[in-house]
Amino acid sequence: MSEQTNQQNDGQVIFGVQRATKHFGGLAAVDRVDVDIHQGEILGLIGPNGAGKTTLVNIVTGMLPITSGRVFYKGREITSWAPHRVGRLGIARTFQIVKPFRNMTVKDNVAVGAMYGHGGAHRSARQALEKAEEVLEFVGLEDQMARGADQLTLGALKRLEIAKALAMEPELLFLDEAMAGLNLREIESAMELVRKINQSGVTLLVIEHVMKAIVGVCSRVVVLDFGQKIAEGTPQEVMNNPKVIEAYLGEKFARRLREEAAHG
Amino acid sequence: MSEQPPAPLPREKKVPVQVTRFDKVLGQRRNLIYIVVGALVLVVLLALPPLGVSGFWLRTITQAYVLAIMAIGWNFIGGYTGYAAFGNVAFFGLSAYVTGILMKKVGVPFLPSLLTGALFAAAFAVLIGLAVLRLKGHYFAIATLGVAEATREIIADDLGFLLKIPGDLLGLIGLDKAAESLHAAAEKVAITDGPRGIVLPFFQPPFQIGDLTKVQIEAWFFYYLTLSLVILGILGTWWLIRTKLGYSLVAIREDEDSAKMLGINTTWAKVTAFALAAFMAGLAGGINAYWKTFVLPEEVFRIGHTLEMILSTILGGPGTVLGPALGAGIFTLVSSLLIFKLKLGGFHVMITGLFIVIVIVFTPKGVGEFLTGKKPLALSSLLENIRRYRV
Amino acid sequence: MEGFAQNLVNAMLLGGTLALVALGFSIVWGVLNIINLMHGVFVMLGAYVTYSAFTYLGIDPFLSIPFSMLIIFGLGYLLQRYLINLVIRAPLLVTFLLTFGLEMVFVNVALLIWKGDFRSVTTGYSGVGLVLGAVKIPYIRLAGIAISFLLALLLHLFMTYTKTGNAIRSVGMDLDAARLMGVSIAPTYAVTYAIGAALAAAAGSLISMTFPIYPNMVGSWTLRAFVIVVLGGLGSIPAVLLGAFAFALVEVFGGSYLPGLKDAIAFAVLVLVLVVRPSGIAGKAFYK
Numbered sequence: 057m058s059e060q061t062n063q064q065n066d067g068q069v070i071f072g073v074q075r076a077t078k079h080f081g082g083l084a085a086v087d088r089v090d091v092d093i094h095q096g097e098i099l100g101l102i103g104p105n106g107a108g109k110t111t112l113v114n115i116v117t118g119m120l121p122i123t124s125g126r127v128f129y130k131g132r133e134i135t136s137w138a139p140h141r142v143g144r145l146g147i148a149r150t151f152q153i154v155k156p157f158r159n160m161t162v163k164d165n166v167a168v169g170a171m172y173g174h175g176g177a178h179r180s181a182r183q184a185l186e187k188a189e190e191v192l193e194f195v196g197l198e199d200q201m202a203r204g205a206d207q208l209t210l211g212a213l214k215r216l217e218i219a220k221a222l223a224m225e226p227e228l229l230f231l232d233e234a235m236a237g238l239n240l241r242e243i244e245s246a247m248e249l250v251r252k253i254n255q256s257g258v259t260l261l262v263i264e265h266v267m268k269a270i271v272g273v274c275s276r277v278v279v280l281d282f283g284q285k286i287a288e289g290t291p292q293e294v295m296n297n298p299k300v301i302e303a304y305l306g307e308k309f310a311r312r313l314r315e316e317a318a319h320g
Numbered sequence: 321m322s323e324q325p326p327a328p329l330p331r332e333k334k335v336p337v338q339v340t341r342f343d344k345v346l347g348q349r350r351n352l353i354y355i356v357v358g359a360l361v362l363v364v365l366l367a368l369p370p371l372g373v374s375g376f377w378l379r380t381i382t383q384a385y386v387l388a389i390m391a392i393g394w395n396f397i398g399g400y401t402g403y404a405a406f407g408n409v410a411f412f413g414l415s416a417y418v419t420g421i422l423m424k425k426v427g428v429p430f431l432p433s434l435l436t437g438a439l440f441a442a443a444f445a446v447l448i449g450l451a452v453l454r455l456k457g458h459y460f461a462i463a464t465l466g467v468a469e470a471t472r473e474i475i476a477d478d479l480g481f482l483l484k485i486p487g488d489l490l491g492l493i494g495l496d497k498a499a500e501s502l503h504a505a506a507e508k509v510a511i512t513d514g515p516r517g518i519v520l521p522f523f524q525p526p527f528q529i530g531d532l533t534k535v536q537i538e539a540w541f542f543y544y545l546t547l548s549l550v551i552l553g554i555l556g557t558w559w560l561i562r563t564k565l566g567y568s569l570v571a572i573r574e575d576e577d578s579a580k581m582l583g584i585n586t587t588w589a590k591v592t593a594f595a596l597a598a599f600m601a602g603l604a605g606g607i608n609a610y611w612k613t614f615v616l617p618e619e620v621f622r623i624g625h626t627l628e629m630i631l632s633t634i635l636g637g638p639g640t641v642l643g644p645a646l647g648a649g650i651f652t653l654v655s656s657l658l659i660f661k662l663k664l665g666g667f668h669v670m671i672t673g674l675f676i677v678i679v680i681v682f683t684p685k686g687v688g689e690f691l692t693g694k695k696p697l698a699l700s701s702l703l704e705n706i707r708r709y710r711v
Numbered sequence: 712m713e714g715f716a717q718n719l720v721n722a723m724l725l726g727g728t729l730a731l732v733a734l735g736f737s738i739v740w741g742v743l744n745i746i747n748l749m750h751g752v753f754v755m756l757g758a759y760v761t762y763s764a765f766t767y768l769g770i771d772p773f774l775s776i777p778f779s780m781l782i783i784f785g786l787g788y789l790l791q792r793y794l795i796n797l798v799i800r801a802p803l804l805v806t807f808l809l810t811f812g813l814e815m816v817f818v819n820v821a822l823l824i825w826k827g828d829f830r831s832v833t834t835g836y837s838g839v840g841l842v843l844g845a846v847k848i849p850y851i852r853l854a855g856i857a858i859s860f861l862l863a864l865l866l867h868l869f870m871t872y873t874k875t876g877n878a879i880r881s882v883g884m885d886l887d888a889a890r891l892m893g894v895s896i897a898p899t900y901a902v903t904y905a906i907g908a909a910l911a912a913a914a915g916s917l918i919s920m921t922f923p924i925y926p927n928m929v930g931s932w933t934l935r936a937f938v939i940v941v942l943g944g945l946g947s948i949p950a951v952l953l954g955a956f957a958f959a960l961v962e963v964f965g966g967s968y969l970p971g972l973k974d975a976i977a978f979a980v981l982v983l984v985l986v987v988r989p990s991g992i993a994g995k996a997f998y999k
Binding site: 462466472627 | 804809812816820823930937941972977981985
């Protein structure tokens with residue numbers, strides 16, 4: 057279904073990336089990519105493995121040094137800012153391979169996010185722990201609160217990853233392959249969660265390979281291949297784009313997606 | 321018996337530490353028992369000198385307290401933050417020297433000198449921490465080791481080269497007069513007295529206590545001073561892990577990237593932990609200097625000190641509140657018994673080494689787990705580590 | 712202070728010895744992924760084997776090199792096979808501490824046996840050498856550098872053309888793949904470690920002929936091996952050689968300028984490399 061419910065797309069650009077480039081030795085992992093993320097939207101970022109999607113997120117959030125290009129958040133330039141500063145500004149991200157704090161409880165994991173994130177500066181540790189409970193309820197992990205993070209299933213770990221980011225009270229959230237490794241039912245629930253997050257006022261950029269999810273939640277999609285942006289538009293437009301089909305989707309799959317979309 | 325699934329073949333990424341349950345509040349009977357036992361132990365320890373314990377035993381226990389202070393400090397950076405520093409003896413030694421120099425050459429009384437020494441060590445830690453804490457794992461370990469060794473050499477060389485190098489540089493660019501005076505100063509400088517070391521003023525009892533001799537008062541002074549610092553250290557650790565800083569340190573240990581992303585200024589947090597560790601080691605160093613009344617480069621910068629504090633922390637349980645003190649106690653007791661009662665004098669280093677080997681192989685998370693009942697005291701628990709990490 | 716030319720020559724000669732010291736360390740690090748703090752111990756033991764053979768049995772030090780290598784090979788094999796292998800897959804810090812603890816034990820034992828005084832091996836030909844103008848090149852050190860290169864070459868041939876050598880390299884590249892192909896990991900690890908120890912012992916034997924030896928020399932040599940491998944880069948024999956000669960230059964020239972600060976200089980080099988170029992001059996992570 058390509059219906060986008062309740063996306064508040066105000067049209068205002070909240071996050072702007074201009075000609076972002078990242079070189080590793082001689083290889084351009086990200087090559088002069090321009091992306092604008094609008095307030096309230098859910099933007100999809102797709103492309104084959106190695107296309108540079110995660111690297112793009114890494115360089116705009118300060119995890120990796122950017123080779124050239126500029127990054128703006130709400131009009132302010134944040135190019136090359138350190139990751140913790142980016143985080144405190146209101147931008148959060150999850151990691152493709154989950155990074156839980158294994159030797160802490162689930163609640164503590166989330167509490168850390170509430171201590172330093174966007175809203176965290178004036179919170180005490182105890183207040184952060186209370187906030188953690190709220191966030192865990194929001195994502196549906198409240199019954200696992202006291203368990204050690206090393207005891208969770210993959211699906212729960214992915215939720216924990218998201219909860220940690222949400223505890224920061226971000227305005228912009230990058231989700232990096234949050235649905236990888238989940239079964240069908242878990243994917244449905246994850247999609248629900250993504251919509252719920254968006255409805256609470258968070259703008260999202262979603263990196264995914266699970267096309268069903270992209271089509272299901274995103275209002276716009278950007279496609280990368282070999283570090284370059286090769287297409288941009290609504291999921292429909294992108295799915296039908298011959299360059300995208302050739303580079304990533306494959307003819308058969310594209311046809312199937314179109315059929316699914318047509319039957320709503 | 322169901323086997324645990326085998327650990328993944330690629331090497332695991334962090335030192336095993338005990339699970340920290342921050343939100344476990346008092347209320348369970350087990351915790352109440354711990355508190356009662358702890359209070360009893362404390363009362364006993366406080367009462368030892370008046371009860372007549374003296375001489376060898378009092379000295380040994382005081383020695384254990386000094387080691388505990390160092391270990392509590394190391395625990396901040398090594399146990400909680402996961403950055404295993406191997407050069408903390410540098411802080412011990414620097415503070416020893418600062419304390420000694422202030423007392424001997426400037427005439428400052430003990431406590432202000434001690435404080436200055438410890439603060440100096442902490443400041444030094446901030447300085448090198450900014451450079452060295454960018455490194456990870458064993459690179460960090462060896463870099464800190466190198467710092468300690470380099471510091472020892474520089475102190476033993478009496479800082480002469482600090483004046484000599486600028487002197488040579490000035491000579492190169494033609495300012496010969498200035499170069500000469502710097503060189504002359506380099507010859508004459510006698511801050512640390514190089515390899516000869518410094519002899520500190522003897523302990524003067526501040527006041528009389530009953531009919532105790534001077535020697536006894538001295539012993540009591542150091543005993544209670546070190547014991548109070550151990551208690552403060554333990555309380556400090558307990559408090560720290562409940563603060564935001566404490567959480568951020570553990571977050572850094574568990575996953576530094578995630579910590580950064582969550583908004584934690586990891587550099588600042590790590591440097592703080594490092595400075596705290598240095599401060600504690602500095603306290604121990606200054607006290608040790610006054611207690612032994614002399615400082616020598618080979619002794620106060622001896623790498624064995626670092627190993628003992630690391631060993632104590634690991635033995636008792638890294639990343640726990642009581643672990644370092646517990647480990648320090650066990651290690652000092654056992655090695656003192658072996659050395660003095662069994663006359664194994666020349667074997668001190670070997671005993672430490674063997675301790676390390678045994679602890680690493682069998683109980684890398686420390687013995688604390690056995691004492692708190694988390695692990696049954698059985699052969700299988702001891703072999704668990706081997707089963708997990710062998711070839 | 713020696714003249715420039717003499718210093719240069721000394722640096723070249725020292726580089727040969729350092730290369731041999733660092734070679735074994737590099738292999739153990741590259742294949743087993745452990746920072747072997749016992750490395751200096753093997754250097755020291757090799758030196759004492761040669762010393763003892765010379766002093767008590769009258770055996771020429773050069774002839775004792777194969778023996779010291781063999782004995783230390785055996786020791787290294789046993790240590791790795793039956794002790795270090797027990798925790799080899801644990802985090803790096805664990806093996807770091809383990810080898811550190813072992814080092815303490817061995818140094819203490821050595822101190823008890825040989826006491827802390829400096830010994831050295833002085834033969835009839837010790838002082839003899841080439842004299843070119845102001846520069847003196849002792850024959851012993853020339854032979855030393857030749858032996859270093861020979862052993863490096865033999866090592867390369869071994870690793871490339873023998874079954875065991877290839878097994879070792881495959882384990883270093885991909886442990887799981889090697890396992891699947893039938894390589895027995897435990898003995899392979901043990902042999903690798905033993906080779907590292909044997910090379911260290913050979914270096915130790917050479918060192919006993921040119922430097923004073925004493926049990927506490929251990930730390931210095933391990934530190935140097937570490938710095939050289941970091942400087943040259945982990946991953947190949949040429950990288951080690953490069954690092955060794957580069958470091959020798961720094962140590963000789965730095966040492967003549969600031970005597971007594973040998974370790975401080977080594978450390979300064981280390982920090983510089985780690986900050987500026989962590990992969991070293993010629994390295995990339997060994998088989999990673």
